[in-house]
Amino acid sequence: MTDHFTACAPGRVNLIGEHTDYNGGMVLPAALSVGLEVTLAPRSDSAVAVTSNNYDAPAIRDLADDAVGDWADTCVGALREANALGLLDGGATLDVVSTIPEGSGLSSSAALIVAILKAARFANAGANAAPLTDIEIAIAARRVENQYMGVPCGIMDQMAVALATPGTAMALDTRALQYDLVAxxxxxxxxxxxxxxxxxxxxxxxxxxxxxxxxxxxxxxxxxxxxxxxxxxxxxxxxxxxxxxxxxxxxxxxxxxxxxxxxxxxxxxxxxxxxxxxxxxxxxxxxxxxxxxxxxxxxxxxxxxxxxxxxxxxxxxxxxxxxxxxxxxxxxxxxxxxxxxxxxxxxxxxxxxxx
CATH class of the missing domain: 3.30.70.890 (GHMP kinase, C-terminal domain)
Structure with a gap:
């Protein structure tokens, strides 16, 4: 029987600090109650099979695929990164349940990547290597968007969805990756x-x-x-x-x-x-x-x-x-x-x- 691993990530709203996160500045995002849940089942082949309630699914892709400009790129890129990090050894079957409107500017792509990487971290929990921290997950998620998807984003979205706490805003220094939570x-x-x-x-x-x-x-x-x-x-x-x-x-x-x-x-x-x-x-x-x-x-x-x-x-x-x-x-x-x-x-x- 195939094991399944589940992780969640919220959407985020940036209260203020737009386009400062890749220019050495501060940002002030907050977690939302809308978000998504990913259930991941590791595979022995290189297939990426995705079902979802809120995207154009099902989608069947392969880890070897280049980005083609559709939403499933996010899943392929995240799983490629999970393999590069040693969290997985092959593809995965994913089920994505999302309440974040696509194209809303509320970090649906960052949340999906972070949730996939966190689910892969659960899948690798029995390994000898030290588990990735949430900050390391955020940095890896940004790599997926920058290097695989070709989106020149900063680090705010990934940090917010990986670490933000409901009821607070994250005062994040994007240069030092240091933050305080503000009520x-x-x-x-x-x-x-x-x-x-x-x-x-x-x-x-x-x-x-x-x-x-x-x-x-x-x-x-x-x-x-x-x-x-x-x-x-x-x-x-x-x-x-x-x-x-x-x-x-x-x-x-x-x-x-x-x-x-x-x-x-x-x-x-x-x-x-x-x-x-x-x-x-x-x-x-x-x-x-x-x-x-x-x-x-x-x-x-x-x-x-x-x-x-x-x-x-x-x-x-x-x-x-x-x-x-x-x-x-x-x-x-x-x-x-x-x-x-x-x-x-x-x-x-x-x-x-x-x-």
């Missing part, structure tokens, strides 16, 4: 609303922004755009797009620090202001928003949210808004009435996560 508000909720526009990290626009950041790194001679002096960047003889991306990274990193202090001091207005300023920067400097997203964010604040912003890689997906718990139901009903294409995904706070 979320108990008077307010952070509401995640899907815009109705799906996104895909492999569609080229995310990669284009990464390339513009890389051009700025070459100009300044550093990997840490977030730590450059604002005046130095403002006065640099640099083309418009890389300069704008740099200015976003610098200011966004400062906003993350502001948001962390705001959470620690229970200063909800300061948190909201940082979120609002973040969206303006993503729209005008990083140019990763879209008019329907901007309209949804504007409605969120117009209807009473303390702050709201696009979250995730951009070009679709979700917004996150901070709203008083006592006003949540009325606010949400008005928002969804004004934007019928939008839908509630989740809500997180100090007291509990989930809707």
């Amino acid at each position: 979320l508000p108990d008077t307010h909720e952070l509401i995640v609303v899907h815009s109705g526009l799906t996104r895909k990290l492999t569609d080229g626009r995310y990669g284009a922004r990464k390339a513009e950041c890389d051009a700025a790194k070459r100009y300044f001679g550093t990997e840490d755009l977030c730590l450059i002096d604002w005046e130095e960047a403002q006065n640099a003889d640099l083309s418009e797009a890389p300069k704008k991306r740099t200015l976003h990274c610098i200011s966004e990193n400062l906003r993350v620090h502001t948001a962390i202090s705001a959470l620690q001091n229970r200063d909800i207005p300061a948190l909201g202001q940082a979120m609002n300023e973040s969206h303006v920067s993503m729209r005008d400097l990083f140019e990763m928003s879209l008019p329907p997203i901007d309209a949804l964010v504007a409605s969120a604040t117009d209807l009473g949210a303390v702050g709201a912003r696009l979250t995730g890689g951009g070009f679709g997906g979700c917004i996150v808004a901070c709203i008083a718990k006592s006003e949540r139901d009325t606010w949400l009903a008005k928002l969804l009435d004004r934007h019928p294409e939008a839908r509630l995904i989740d809500a997180v706070s100090a007291a509990a996560s989930g809707t």
